[in-house]
Amino acid sequence: MFELPSSPASTAVPDGPEERESARHVTLKDIALKAGVHFTTVSLALRGHPSLLPTTRARILEIAGELGYRRDPVFMALTSRRANAQTPHKVCRMAFLTDEPSQNSFDRASHMRYFYDGARRQAERMGYTCDLMFIRGQDFTPDTLEVRLRNQGYEGVIIGAFHLPNTRIVLDWERYTLVKIDTQFMEPDFAFVSNDQMHAVRLAWQQLRQRGYRRIGMAVGRYDEIATRDLYSAGCLIEQAGLPPEDRIPPLHFDYADRVQEADPKLRAWVRQYRPQVVVSNWSEILSMAVATGLRVPEELACACLCLSDPDPRVAGVIQNHHAVGRRAAEMLAIAAKSEQRGIPARPAAVRIAGRWQDGASAPGIP
Amino acid sequence: MSSLGPDLPGPARLPTMKDIARLAGVHQSTVSLALRDNPEIPAATRQRIRAIAQQIGYHPDPVLDAFNLHRLSSHPLRSAPAIAYINDGAPTPAGAESAARRATYAGARDAAARLGFVLDRFFVGSDGVSPARLNRILHARNIDCVIIVSFSRAIAELPLRWDGLCGLKIESFHVQPAFDVITPDHQEAARLALAHLRRLGYHRIGMVLTRDEDDRLRQLPRAGYLVELQAETAPIELLYLDETKPSDERRNLAAWIARNRLDAVIAPSDRILTPLRQAGAAIPADLGFACLDRTGCDDQVAGVDVNHHLIGANAVELIAMRRRINQRGTPEDTSITFVPVSWHDGASAPFRPHPHAVSAHPRAAGA
Numbered sequence: 001m002f003e004l005p006s007s008p009a010s011t012a013v014p015d016g017p018e019e020r021e022s023a024r025h026v027t028l029k030d031i032a033l034k035a036g037v038h039f040t041t042v043s044l045a046l047r048g049h050p051s052l053l054p055t056t057r058a059r060i061l062e063i064a065g066e067l068g069y070r071r072d073p074v075f076m077a078l079t080s081r082r083a084n085a086q087t088p089h090k091v092c093r094m095a096f097l098t099d100e101p102s103q104n105s106f107d108r109a110s111h112m113r114y115f116y117d118g119a120r121r122q123a124e125r126m127g128y129t130c131d132l133m134f135i136r137g138q139d140f141t142p143d144t145l146e147v148r149l150r151n152q153g154y155e156g157v158i159i160g161a162f163h164l165p166n167t168r169i170v171l172d173w174e175r176y177t178l179v180k181i182d183t184q185f186m187e188p189d190f191a192f193v194s195n196d197q198m199h200a201v202r203l204a205w206q207q208l209r210q211r212g213y214r215r216i217g218m219a220v221g222r223y224d225e226i227a228t229r230d231l232y233s234a235g236c237l238i239e240q241a242g243l244p245p246e247d248r249i250p251p252l253h254f255d256y257a258d259r260v261q262e263a264d265p266k267l268r269a270w271v272r273q274y275r276p277q278v279v280v281s282n283w284s285e286i287l288s289m290a291v292a293t294g295l296r297v298p299e300e301l302a303c304a305c306l307c308l309s310d311p312d313p314r315v316a317g318v319i320q321n322h323h324a325v326g327r328r329a330a331e332m333l334a335i336a337a338k339s340e341q342r343g344i345p346a347r348p349a350a351v352r353i354a355g356r357w358q359d360g361a362s363a364p365g366i367p
Numbered sequence: 368m369s370s371l372g373p374d375l376p377g378p379a380r381l382p383t384m385k386d387i388a389r390l391a392g393v394h395q396s397t398v399s400l401a402l403r404d405n406p407e408i409p410a411a412t413r414q415r416i417r418a419i420a421q422q423i424g425y426h427p428d429p430v431l432d433a434f435n436l437h438r439l440s441s442h443p444l445r446s447a448p449a450i451a452y453i454n455d456g457a458p459t460p461a462g463a464e465s466a467a468r469r470a471t472y473a474g475a476r477d478a479a480a481r482l483g484f485v486l487d488r489f490f491v492g493s494d495g496v497s498p499a500r501l502n503r504i505l506h507a508r509n510i511d512c513v514i515i516v517s518f519s520r521a522i523a524e525l526p527l528r529w530d531g532l533c534g535l536k537i538e539s540f541h542v543q544p545a546f547d548v549i550t551p552d553h554q555e556a557a558r559l560a561l562a563h564l565r566r567l568g569y570h571r572i573g574m575v576l577t578r579d580e581d582d583r584l585r586q587l588p589r590a591g592y593l594v595e596l597q598a599e600t601a602p603i604e605l606l607y608l609d610e611t612k613p614s615d616e617r618r619n620l621a622a623w624i625a626r627n628r629l630d631a632v633i634a635p636s637d638r639i640l641t642p643l644r645q646a647g648a649a650i651p652a653d654l655g656f657a658c659l660d661r662t663g664c665d666d667q668v669a670g671v672d673v674n675h676h677l678i679g680a681n682a683v684e685l686i687a688m689r690r691r692i693n694q695r696g697t698p699e700d701t702s703i704t705f706v707p708v709s710w711h712d713g714a715s716a717p718f719r720p721h722p723h724a725v726s727a728h729p730r731a732a733g734a
Binding site for chain 2 (some may be wrong): 031125238331349
């Protein structure tokens with residue numbers, strides 16, 4: 001860093017030091033007058049700017065030393081604050097976009113709420129704010145989104161687990177730093193954070209085997225496989241790889257449009273054909289679906305859910321850490337914003353958060 | 368609030384940390400630490416102090432902030448915070464290190480410099496410093512950030528006093544305690560390799576790896592391989608190279624290639640090329656080859672490029688953020704950041720418009 005020539009005490013200035021003390025401070029303009037340059041040149045010279053000739057700079061510094069120029073600390077503090085305040089305050093607002101139609105439906109979807117809570121808390125911890133924004137409200141169209149983000153000074157945007165494929169947003173991407181929660185395949189391709197579905201399958205598998213289950217079957221939505229690029233299958237394949245062939249039950253896939261009433265008969269037929277001791281599923285209704293097969297649950301057919309939001313003593317399975325997903329999304333956004341990474345990245349990263357196992361009555365283990 | 372009448376008290380003095388300290392019954396330095404979320408203050412105390420601060424409407428004085436900033440910025444180099452970058456094994460001279468390891472370190476170092484940190488490199492394990500000694504060094508040098516980098520399976524745990532530390536791992540899935548992990552997207556690397564080899568006209572693609580690699584990379588390359596092979600009608604065996612005696616290696620490789628009628632092989636590294644050639648495989652005339660991490664390979668080798676530099680940089684950016692908000696100790700939940708990979712065409716896997724077989728079902732096609 002640039003240092004001014006030290007103490008003016010030894011320089012030969014007509015006025016004595018006592019008199020000078022009471023006089024007004026030496027300013028850039030005084031130096032400029034004496035050096036015969038413009039005061040902006042003095043400013044550049046004192047900051048060691050490379051655009052000046054070294055000889056000019058040296059001459060101005062010498063004059064500054066002679067006159068006893070010193071930076072005004074209060075003024076410096078203020079300008080330094082003003083200059084630095086730009087950085088943290090410029091990108092301090094994050095918007096968490098949701099395509100839930102209303103606050104009510106948002107509140108009912110506990111995982112959405114947890115995503116948002118996690119993001120907001122982490123944002124606040126980092127000195128940001130994170131506001132929830134509904135993009136399907138009555139007063140909202142895709143065009144107004146851009147206007148609203150811009151006018152209210154949002155520069156970080158979290159796309160909060162949109163319901164595919166009906167939602168599309170278009171923004172002037174270059175203005176924003178973006179992170180997605182889930183929705184990996186919604187265009188454009190941004191870094192995204194999600195629960196670790198492959199880990200969930202593997203964790204469930206290992207826990208169930210520890211509890212004595214040998215014939216484990218997986219039933220998941222085909223849509224969820226597509227949305228995660230087969231992460232459920234990947235977990236299943238890895239866990240089945242070491243098993244004897246007769247214990248490798250092919251996964252059951254529910255179709256995209258299936259509701260419980262369409263899925264029930266499929267599950268029943270699959271259970272009859274392959275006789276699993278336990279079924280793991282990413283459907284939260286899996287317990288009632290298992291009961292609907294007509295088998296005694298859990299004695300004849302146990303079950304575990306891969307995506308519990310909260311502990312439930314009736315259901316064994318993997319509790320997904322939605323708060324952590326939200327936290328990590330806010331954190332990625334802050335890091336990207338800090339280094340001014342905006343727009344659509346060339347190759348975005350994927351972040352996945354592990355869930356944890358929770359025992360429950362639906363899979364008590366085989367004695 | 369009602370109208371701002373003249374009966375309201377005039378502009379009172381702004382509340383200060385001393386006021387909070389008096390109300391909370393603690394010293395003002397405790398208040399200062401608590402408001403910065405310093406972990407040395409018990410969490411309950413921090414919460415109580417923050418609540419009081421909010422109650423009396425405390426906020427930092429911007430002018431004082433400016434002064435502090437000014438004061439600190441005038442001697443910024445007095446103690447740049449350090450990050451401990453920890454490899455296992457013996458210290459290796461820079462020239463002898465693998466290209467991947469060098470790139471990771473360079474990425475971390477560049478990011479550290481950009482963010483105002485210094486990177487202190489250590490080697491732990493039987494040939495390096497002991498954890499106990501590392502603990503003392505970290506304490507003595509006031510280092511509070513630790514990145515565990517690509518540990519081998521030989522070290523299962525790094526027992527440091529983690530309470531006041533920010534920790535993070537590059538790969539090293541197996542190392543305890545569990546921290547967030549930054550890793551190349553090994554699963555995607557395998558999928559990408561298969562997709563491109565198929566595009567190039569290969570149909571029977573085998574994977575050779577070691578149990579050690581499989582465990583160290585948490586089965587991710589294998590998971591990607593198995594998912595891509597799901598639709599394969601004639602199964603292809605995996606070959607674990609370390610499950611056979613080295614003397615049988617060539618024979619086993621040759622037999623595996625013949626038995627599975629392979630036209631291409633993928634492997635985590637290009638170390639397999641020599642044994643493959645010794646086994647009589649003419650590459651690329653008879654057998655295409657692609658490597659799942661090309662770092663350090665010559666240009667001829669087709670395969671997946673992994674951005675190790677970015678991995679090192681991401682780790683430093685994340686740990687710097689964690690330190691800033693005082694998120695220390697072993698975390699309750701962990702994330703995995705999968706850094707994206709890309710494909711590189713090479714002479715080892717040239718385009719093959721009409722390979723030995725013309726369909727995905729070699730038995731039928733060969734008849």
